Amino acid sequence: MPEQNSPKGAFIQRDKETYAIVPRTPVGLVTPELLEKIAGVARKYDIPIIKITSAQRMALVGMKPEVVDNVWEDLGTGIGPAVEKCVHYVQACPGTTVCKFGVLDSLNLGLRLEKLLVGFELPAKTKIGVSGCPFNCGEGFVRDIGVFGKRSGWTFIFGGNSGGRPRIGDILAEGLSDDQVVELAQKCLNYYKENAKNLERTARFIQRIGLEEFKKAVLG
Numbered sequence: 001m002p003e004q005n006s007p008k009g010a011f012i013q014r015d016k017e018t019y020a021i022v023p024r025t026p027v028g029l030v031t032p033e034l035l036e037k038i039a040g041v042a043r044k045y046d047i048p049i050i051k052i053t054s055a056q057r058m059a060l061v062g063m064k065p066e067v068v069d070n071v072w073e074d075l076g077t078g079i080g081p082a083v084e085k086c087v088h089y090v091q092a093c094p095g096t097t098v099c100k101f102g103v104l105d106s107l108n109l110g111l112r113l114e115k116l117l118v119g120f121e122l123p124a125k126t127k128i129g130v131s132g133c134p135f136n137c138g139e140g141f142v143r144d145i146g147v148f149g150k151r152s153g154w155t156f157i158f159g160g161n162s163g164g165r166p167r168i169g170d171i172l173a174e175g176l177s178d179d180q181v182v183e184l185a186q187k188c189l190n191y192y193k194e195n196a197k198n199l200e201r202t203a204r205f206i207q208r209i210g211l212e213e214f215k216k217a218v219l220g
């Protein structure tokens with residue numbers, strides 16, 4: 001959790017003096033205007049580091065606490081959760097918007113999930129990856145929720161994790177529509193919220209309660 005006296009949406013760095021923030025950039029899409037604003041605040045407030053994260057976001061690192069509110073005001077974006085116990089982000093590959101291999105629209109579904117779920121409070125941080133084809137560039141098998149497209153519809157994965165104790169997520173359903181993905185994602189997260197221990201990631205939760213038990217609860 002953020003330190004009690006942290007400025008809005010900011011988290012302290014290892015120097016114990018400066019803070020970082022992550023502007024909300026849904027599914028990693030940015031505009032020239034946003035990039036100009038980010039460059040502008042970096043110059044104006046002497047922010048020394050802009051780091052592209054593994055989550056397709058940009059962390060602005062190394063700012064004094066007293067400038068954080070002004071930086072947010074100048075940026076005009078939402079806050080990207082980075083340390084809170086909630087859905088942090090949805091990453092998505094370009095899918096049918098750009099990629100020649102894409103069979104389904106991963107950006108559109110990713111944006112829908114992002115809008116609906118980012119910030120949703122849960123027992124631990126949670127991440128979502130959406131891909132437009134079975135190549136899975138959106139890394140859904142190692143995200144808490146993963147989705148990838150096939151000609152027959154979306155395949156839905158739950159309980160994956162990268163990091164120090166990686167786990168390949170389990171396929172819960174196939175051939176889903178956009179609406180069915182959204183509905184199943186909500187069911188899975190609600191059940192996880194009600195039944196997981198504090199700070200228990202989805203991967204550990206599924207290992208503890210068992211996949212069949214989870215499937216029974218969310219698939220009926």
Ligand code: SF4
Nearest residue numbers: 093099102132133137
């Ligand atoms: S997952 Fe498929 S559609 Fe998405 S970027 Fe990779 S190859 Fe393209």
